[in-house]
Amino acid sequence: MKVKRVLGVLFILTCIITVRVTGVVPDKEVLIKFRPTATAELQEEFINEIGLTEMKRIDEISVRKYKITSDYSVSEVLKLCSNTAFVEYAEPTQAVRASAVTESFNEPGNEEPVAVQAEPAEFKPGEVLIKFKKEADQARALQALGTASIEVTSRLEGISVLQCTVLGNKSVLRAIEECNANPDIEYAEPNYIYRASVEPNDPRFSSLYGMRQIDAPEAWDVQTGSKAIIVGVIDTGVDMGHSDLKANMWRNPGETGDGKENNGVDDDGNGFVDDYRGWDFVGNDNNPHDDNRHGTHVSGTIGAVGNNSKGVVGVNWNTAIMPLRFLDAQGSGTTDDAVEAIIYGANMGAKVLSNSWGGGGRSQALEDAIKYANSRGVVFVAAAGNESGNNDRAPSYPANYNVENVISVASNTSSENLSGFSNFGKTTVDLSAPGSGILSTVPRGGYESLDGTSMATPHVSGAAALVWAQYPNASMNDVMIRLLGSVDRRASYANKVATGGRLNVNRALSTNPIIASTTRLGNTLDETGPYVVESDILDDSGIQGATLTYQVTGQPAATVNMVAQAAHRFRGEIPGQTLGSTVVYFVSATDDAGNRTQDNNFTFSIAEPSNDDGCCGQPAIDFEIASQPLRTSVNAAANASFFMIPLLALGLMSRRRKK
Numbered sequence: 001m002k003v004k005r006v007l008g009v010l011f012i013l014t015c016i017i018t019v020r021v022t023g024v025v026p027d028k029e030v031l032i033k034f035r036p037t038a039t040a041e042l043q044e045e046f047i048n049e050i051g052l053t054e055m056k057r058i059d060e061i062s063v064r065k066y067k068i069t070s071d072y073s074v075s076e077v078l079k080l081c082s083n084t085a086f087v088e089y090a091e092p093t094q095a096v097r098a099s100a101v102t103e104s105f106n107e108p109g110n111e112e113p114v115a116v117q118a119e120p121a122e123f124k125p126g127e128v129l130i131k132f133k134k135e136a137d138q139a140r141a142l143q144a145l146g147t148a149s150i151e152v153t154s155r156l157e158g159i160s161v162l163q164c165t166v167l168g169n170k171s172v173l174r175a176i177e178e179c180n181a182n183p184d185i186e187y188a189e190p191n192y193i194y195r196a197s198v199e200p201n202d203p204r205f206s207s208l209y210g211m212r213q214i215d216a217p218e219a220w221d222v223q224t225g226s227k228a229i230i231v232g233v234i235d236t237g238v239d240m241g242h243s244d245l246k247a248n249m250w251r252n253p254g255e256t257g258d259g260k261e262n263n264g265v266d267d268d269g270n271g272f273v274d275d276y277r278g279w280d281f282v283g284n285d286n287n288p289h290d291d292n293r294h295g296t297h298v299s300g301t302i303g304a305v306g307n308n309s310k311g312v313v314g315v316n317w318n319t320a321i322m323p324l325r326f327l328d329a330q331g332s333g334t335t336d337d338a339v340e341a342i343i344y345g346a347n348m349g350a351k352v353l354s355n356s357w358g359g360g361g362r363s364q365a366l367e368d369a370i371k372y373a374n375s376r377g378v379v380f381v382a383a384a385g386n387e388s389g390n391n392d393r394a395p396s397y398p399a400n401y402n403v404e405n406v407i408s409v410a411s412n413t414s415s416e417n418l419s420g421f422s423n424f425g426k427t428t429v430d431l432s433a434p435g436s437g438i439l440s441t442v443p444r445g446g447y448e449s450l451d452g453t454s455m456a457t458p459h460v461s462g463a464a465a466l467v468w469a470q471y472p473n474a475s476m477n478d479v480m481i482r483l484l485g486s487v488d489r490r491a492s493y494a495n496k497v498a499t500g501g502r503l504n505v506n507r508a509l510s511t512n513p514i515i516a517s518t519t520r521l522g523n524t525l526d527e528t529g530p531y532v533v534e535s536d537i538l539d540d541s542g543i544q545g546a547t548l549t550y551q552v553t554g555q556p557a558a559t560v561n562m563v564a565q566a567a568h569r570f571r572g573e574i575p576g577q578t579l580g581s582t583v584v585y586f587v588s589a590t591d592d593a594g595n596r597t598q599d600n601n602f603t604f605s606i607a608e609p610s611n612d613d614g615c616c617g618q619p620a621i622d623f624e625i626a627s628q629p630l631r632t633s634v635n636a637a638a639n640a641s642f643f644m645i646p647l648l649a650l651g652l653m654s655r656r657r658k659k
């Protein structure tokens with residue numbers, strides 16, 4: 001092949017066609033994957049001709065990183081590569097960023113009213129907790145409370161929260177709604193009463209509303225985590241000496257003991273010398289320290305040491321945090337370092353990779369690395385992003401990669417609304433988790449409160465690790481069904497995330513059946529049917545049976561057995577109905593011990609499909625299915641406020657359709 005002549009023609013072309021590369025390009029570096037047809041000679045000739053110097057080989061995904069040593073620009077090299085048959089892909093080492101909102105963030109005032117749906121028994125009647133915004137006019141704020149018949153009774157020191165009494169006949173929920181409409185108030189919430197459950201002695205536990213919200217205390221009755229479960233934190237590094245993290249840092253057994261830590265030898269032969277505590281892919285050394293604060297904060301939410309009478313507590317009291325530093329002190333990093341961090345984590349036994357970062361464009365190399373982790377059964381949890389945007393329309397990476405192991409996480413507030421900054425996506429974002437005002441560890445032994453989908457993500461990563469600690473033999477798919485099939489559904493999340501809900505780590509550990517529906521039937525003009533309902537159903541022991549109950553308006557309800565398909569998949573059919581019919585349906589499952597879980601109701605009509613871009617299935621919480629006293633037998637693992645339940649497979653299908 002005459003590489004030189006081809007390149008000559010292409011160079012002229014590139015001078016005519018302007019190629020725009022988005023994102024910040026550090027130096028002149030590119031990632032290239034050659035096709036298997038490219039012989040070593042051909043590759044050699046190609047890189048010499050363009051003027052590329054090899055910097056790094058990532059063998060797991062056959063990608064190489066090159067520095068451009070000629071006068072070609074990055075975009076010119078990419079153009080040359082895209083026109084070369086034996087190059088599979090080439091891309092810039094795009095800059096990506098940590099996803100914390102570092103500035104104090106004001107929630108937009110046009111949010112939906114607060115939808116606090118706590119059950120009456122769960123909070124103290126007539127009491128609310130209120131926090132003013134930092135920049136609030138105190139006098140004005142206090143006067144507004146007075147006007148709203150709310151009396152301040154005491155102040156909770158340390159977190160600047162006011163304990164208040166609601167006067168007169170006003171309901172607590174009404175008072176909270178009014179408070180949340182007040183621009184001076186950061187949040188208002190009921191004074192919840194909690195059941196007796198294991199509570200850690202960490203002094204700042206009371207400030208961690210997120211742990212309460214996801215029912216972590218109830219989960220801790222069952223499981224507090226395990227050092228056998230490794231969580232890779234792909235971030236700015238970690239303050240490994242922090243007194244609230246130190247005991248939960250991962251140690252590489254192959255580089256530990258007998259002086260292996262610092263002997264200058266790659267004792268475990270993994271290609272990294274003295275990597276006894278993770279790796280720094282920015283500095284390319286064995287010290288993944290955090291000179292930002294982001295990675296340390298994320299790590300504290302996953303696994304700050306619990307019950308040590310110190311600071312905060314993570315979702316896991318015990319765990320093994322593997323710091324994989326690829327973001328620098330400013331919170332910036334490159335694709336190739338992210339790729340290497342992912343592959344290192346997957347190779348070194350991480351079960352979960354926590355990714356509170358995003359930006360840059362779509363990268364094939366990054367997707368290949370995530371697929372590599374997927375092939376190793378590693379869950380890849382990713383922040384949905386902080387642009388208040390719809391990820392279904394404008395994808396955010398890495399959260400939007402269409403790989404089975406990716407869980408995309410939105411952020412919510414203490415009052416169960418999506419955070420104003422949070423990205424969302426009915427088909428591409430999986431669930432929400434607390435991310436506004438999250439207190440956690442920061443370098444030099446400190447603690448700080450930060451906002452961002454960055455802060456929501458580690459709640460989910462931590463929950464995945466806790467599920468694995470409880471069910472060590474669970475597959476990646478099992479863990480994902482448990483996390484996504486156990487969310488708390490609320491109206492405020494229904495059209496924002498695919499599951500319609502917020503993380504509940506306690507329910508994710510349940511020994512009752514977990515139902516993660518993969519189908520939400522939408523309106524259809526098809527009268528012939530059948531309308532197929534599929535669900536992923538999982539149990540700690542075994543599923544005895546699953547049923548699909550449906551009712552056509554004006555007719556008695558019917559229940560049919562669902563048939564087990566591959567893995568955890570069950571399938572049921574609703575027969576065809578005449579035009580104008582409306583159908584309500586739900587799925588129910590019973591385990592070997594006779595415990596039963598009932599999913600929420602859905603409804604659809606044999607009528608013109610609705611025009612919205614979304615998928616399928618209207619929530620049907622107000623429908624009763626006649627002649628079936630099932631609502632009263634709803635299992636503890638289910639919940640009367642159940643609302644919507646799509647699942648990952650649905651998200652994947654929709655994503656594919658969009659491409």
Ligand SMILES: [Ca+2]
Pocket residue numbers: 255265266267268269270271272273274275
């Ligand atoms: Ca090594």
Ligand SMILES: [Ca+2]
Pocket residue numbers: 255259260261262263264265266267273274275
């Ligand atoms: Ca060594």
Ligand SMILES: [Ca+2]
Pocket residue numbers: 202244304305306307308309310311312313
């Ligand atoms: Ca602690």
Ligand SMILES: [Ca+2]
Pocket residue numbers: 511512513539540541542591592593595
């Ligand atoms: Ca069971």
